[in-house]
Amino acid sequence: MNELKISLSTPHEVTDGVSVWEWSGSAWDEGHEAANWFSNYLGKPSRLVRFNAASETRPVDPQYANGHKVMFADGYPFLLLSQGSLDALNNLLKEPVPVNRFRPNILVDGCEPFSEDLWTEIKINKLAFQGVKLCSRCKVPTIDQETAVAKPEINETLSKFRSDKVLRPTGKVQGKVFMGQNMVLKDFLKDGKGKVIKVGDPVNVVKMVSSAAEAPA
Numbered sequence: 001m002n003e004l005k006i007s008l009s010t011p012h013e014v015t016d017g018v019s020v021w022e023w024s025g026s027a028w029d030e031g032h033e034a035a036n037w038f039s040n041y042l043g044k045p046s047r048l049v050r051f052n053a054a055s056e057t058r059p060v061d062p063q064y065a066n067g068h069k070v071m072f073a074d075g076y077p078f079l080l081l082s083q084g085s086l087d088a089l090n091n092l093l094k095e096p097v098p099v100n101r102f103r104p105n106i107l108v109d110g111c112e113p114f115s116e117d118l119w120t121e122i123k124i125n126k127l128a129f130q131g132v133k134l135c136s137r138c139k140v141p142t143i144d145q146e147t148a149v150a151k152p153e154i155n156e157t158l159s160k161f162r163s164d165k166v167l168r169p170t171g172k173v174q175g176k177v178f179m180g181q182n183m184v185l186k187d188f189l190k191d192g193k194g195k196v197i198k199v200g201d202p203v204n205v206v207k208m209v210s211s212a213a214e215a216p217a
Contacts, residue, residue, distance in 0.1 A: 004034060004037045006030055011029055011031060013029040013031065014026050021074075025056045025058075031048075057069055060184065061075065061133075065184045068184045073105075078184065079102075079105055080107075080108065081180040082116050083107060084112055084115070085179065089158065095151075100145045102137070106124075116180065117212040118210070120209060123204045124197045125197045129183045133216045134167075134217040135179060137177050162178050168212065168213045178217060181215075
């Protein structure tokens with residue numbers, strides 16, 4: 001494919017009927033060149049859109065983070081995973097997988113595997129993040145991001161030691177498997193713009209629960 005360049009300036013066109021899970025609304029349309037690029041690559045009509053925060057609001061699940069919002073991310077603005085957790089999983093797999101299978105936007109190192117299950121509040125560069133929910137995984141981690149070929153081994157392996165039945169034995173069993181912690185920026189509701197975290201910033205655990213069974217999920 002030829003290189004595609006997208007201007008950072010706000011587009012002028014709007015597309016209706018955009019949906020993510022339960023949310024639907026309108027979005028900025030990045031234009032015909034981008035649409036043609038993705039349509040040709042994917043082999044079906046496609047549009048590239050940008051979230052229009054001026055006219056649209058997509059709240060996260062109020063049961064876990066009432067008042068917080070997300071754009072086109074899966075369900076929450078931040079997903080934290082530790083390198084130790086990925087390494088522990090890879091030690092059980094026939095073929096190790098890269099971190100892009102789980103798509104975290106915060107990857108931490110230097111902690112024990114699955115320590116992030118317990119973190120209900122952390123600080124990175126003076127910014128407080130609240131751990132609101134263990135991340136239940138769909139089939140996407142089974143899909144190779146380079147080839148789109150799916151292999152069920154990953155979720156089958158996770159189900160043996162990361163299922164709700166194992167981690168939350170006294171709770172309702174729903175057949176879920178967990179990997180990572182969904183988070184929100186704690187102070188976003190009053191002053192969340194223009195804040196920056198960087199690769200290499202130290203992570204400080206402020207509050208934690210004693211077991212994964214106590215963490216929201």
